[in-house]
Amino acid sequence: MPGEARSPLTPDPATSTPPRGVDGASSPDDQPAAAPERATRHTPSDADAAPNPGRPSPQKRRRLFALLALVAVMAYVTDQVTKAIALSALADGQPRPFIGDVIRFKLIFNPGAALSLGAGNTWIMTAIAVGVLVAIIFVAKGLGSRAWAIALGLLLGAALGNLTDRFVRPPGGGQGHVVDFLDYNRWFIGNVADIWIVGAAALIVLLALLGIGVDGRRDRDVRAAAAADAETHAEAPAETDSASRAGGDRA
Structure with a gap:
C-alpha cells in the first residue's frame, strides 16, 4: 500500500546476493574452487639416481678381466713349461745345485699338497683345488x-697348473701326482705354481692391510658412503613430515 513502511531488518533481494566470484564460494566460470595444494615428496627413480662412483665402469671391468686372464695364462704356462723341463732334465732323480x-x-712326484700334506687323500686335494677355482x-x-686382478690371476693360473697334474700325471683321473722340483734347503720341495700362490697370498694380505677391497674401494670410503646413505634416509622422513604439515596449514 502506498505509504507502508518496509521493515529495516528485511534485506533487499536485489542487493543481498554478492557478485559472482566475490564470496569465494563461486567462481566466474561456475567451477568448484581448486583443492589446496598438498606437498608431495619426490621419489627419485633410477633415472634420477647418480652413477655410483665406487662401481667401476664396464670398460674398466673388461680391462681388469683381461688383465686377470693374461696373468692367469702366464702363471699356468710358466708352471707347465718348467715342469716339462724338470721331467726331462731331472729324470735321473739326482739333485742339482741352483743357489x-x-x-x-x-724331482719328486707329490700326491698331496705343499709339504706333502694330505699325501694319502689325493681326491681331497683335487676337490679343494676345484673349490678354489x-x-x-x-x-x-x-x-x-688392478692389484686384485693380478692376485686372482696368479691364484687362478697356479691352481689350474696343479689341477692339470691331478688329471694328466700318473695315475691320473684326479689322483695324479703333482710334479715338484724346487728343493728349498731340504725343508720342502715345490714348483713354480707354488711360487705364484705364495706371491698372490702376500699381495692379498697387503691389500687387506691397506683396506682395499676387491672392488677397488678402501674400507674407510665404504664406511663413509654407508654413513652418508644412512643420514640421507634419516633426514627424508623429517622432510616429508614438514611438507605434510605445510600442506595441512594451507588446507
Whole structure:
C-alpha cells in the first residue's frame, strides 16, 4: 500500500546476493574452487639416481678381466713349461745345485699338497683345488682393482697348473701326482705354481692391510658412503613430515 513502511531488518533481494566470484564460494566460470595444494615428496627413480662412483665402469671391468686372464695364462704356462723341463732334465732323480745347497733342483712326484700334506687323500686335494677355482671366479665378479686382478690371476693360473697334474700325471683321473722340483734347503720341495700362490697370498694380505677391497674401494670410503646413505634416509622422513604439515596449514 502506498505509504507502508518496509521493515529495516528485511534485506533487499536485489542487493543481498554478492557478485559472482566475490564470496569465494563461486567462481566466474561456475567451477568448484581448486583443492589446496598438498606437498608431495619426490621419489627419485633410477633415472634420477647418480652413477655410483665406487662401481667401476664396464670398460674398466673388461680391462681388469683381461688383465686377470693374461696373468692367469702366464702363471699356468710358466708352471707347465718348467715342469716339462724338470721331467726331462731331472729324470735321473739326482739333485742339482741352483743357489748352492740352499735351493736345489730335485724331482719328486707329490700326491698331496705343499709339504706333502694330505699325501694319502689325493681326491681331497683335487676337490679343494676345484673349490678354489670356483671361489676365484665368484670373487672376480666384483673386480674393480688392478692389484686384485693380478692376485686372482696368479691364484687362478697356479691352481689350474696343479689341477692339470691331478688329471694328466700318473695315475691320473684326479689322483695324479703333482710334479715338484724346487728343493728349498731340504725343508720342502715345490714348483713354480707354488711360487705364484705364495706371491698372490702376500699381495692379498697387503691389500687387506691397506683396506682395499676387491672392488677397488678402501674400507674407510665404504664406511663413509654407508654413513652418508644412512643420514640421507634419516633426514627424508623429517622432510616429508614438514611438507605434510605445510600442506595441512594451507588446507
